[in-house]
Amino acid sequence: MAEFWHLGFMQRALIAGALIAVACSLLGVFLVLRRLSLIGEGLAHFAFGTIGLGLLLNIYPFPLTLVLVVIASWGILYLMDKTNVYADAAIGLVSALGVALGVILASKGRGFNVDLFSYLFGDILAVTPGEAWIAGGLSLAVTATVALFYHDLLAVTFDEEFARTQGLSVRRLNQFLVTLTALTIALGIRVVGTLLVASLMIFPAVTALQLARGFKAVLLAAAGTALVSVAAGILLSYVLDLPAGASIVLANFVLFLGAASWRLIARR
């Protein structure tokens, strides 16, 4: 057990995982409360296609994914704002497009199928020092955004129409929120893969909503849940020789189960 904490790749996995999980959890609270939980899922699926494109072009897919996923997030927002497409349908369209793109590219590029499918499940233990730094920067950016725009984001999340009568630029705030979400998703793929990254947004938020009262308390509880789940998940994967990403998601599920049970008991 002791050597667990001294392995360089483990330290990087823990640090990068914790930082990305905190960013995911903070954004997740706003997304869950705005009924946009599945935007993470949709963008992650879209990322699958962009990774396929990167591999087909024989380039490191991460920067391309980062740019294309941000553009896709704006596309979802555009569909929601400017057309009569509902949010869940807009997310579904972009999600399906990404998966279709990924499947077509996989059928064309015979050599890289193994690489492409490795992105489905991620590999937190293979995080490079550079990626850990990017995760740190992103986590800082998300935390600073939430702190600086706390009242704006709260007002828009609670009552978008009223926020507009306060002179808040709801469109810009929404664009800012989905852009950060897209960047976080693109980075989170390295941790748990495209199939599971959205769970890092949803689980800590819904767990925190079971536990805490007041908006600030929910944000803190979500960040705390995310940190605990990453540490527990990586430890679990080390001890039981399980895939790290899936173990983090399972740890999140256990925490949610505990929180939901506690709430049910407390209500009686």
Add this chain to the structure above:
Amino acid sequence: MSVRLDNLVVQYGSVSVLDHVNLEIPTGAYVGIVGPNGSGKTTLIKAILGLTPKTSGRIELLGRPLEQFDQWQRVGYLPQFMPLARQGFPIRVREVVAMGRLANRPFPRRLRPPDRTAVADILRELKISDWQHQEFGSLSGGQRQRVLLARALVSHPDLLILDEPTAALDPETRIVFYRILEDLNRRLGTTILLITHESGTIGQFAQRLLYLDRKVIFYGGFKDFCLSREMTNYFGDFAQHIICHQHQEGQGS
């Protein structure tokens, strides 16, 4: 002038919801807006607030064209529905009310001691201080409406716009609610624009009546409305009778 509309047209696709509406609402007026379902009442106030885009015409708010208006702290708004006012939204009453102090704050918006004092004052004034630490979603419909009224009033607006504010209230609370508005209008000179389906009650409180049916059918004092032969012809006695009956009773008491 609090609100001035010149030839306001609002269309949803090819459907005309407001058809060349001209209106002047002077400062300090208390106007009750009535009309059948789909008559454009909510669209009218949303257009005034810039929430619904106009198709053509001109909107002036507190003396400035809407496009240039930026003094949103002078306008209070109480919406018809609260789509997210469900159980479980983790926000306390005090935080909801404090949202009414966000307008015209420099970045990053922070609540300062005067804002906290204003929130405490309005909670006390509306006799809801006891709820300030409670979660908004745990309150009843009527309690929520009072909290949202506090949010609309906390910046001491010159113009207060309310969209069916009493729909979720019991008759007693409804009267208390109207008394609060009447007091604000008389004591502070707040201009009030109130949409209501309670056409039988509004005459007891508001000074002016706006009857809307995609265009302005009537705008003026209740006495003129009740004596208007044109309105009798328009309504065939019915709506005019409902509005005027309670108004005259209110005047008599």
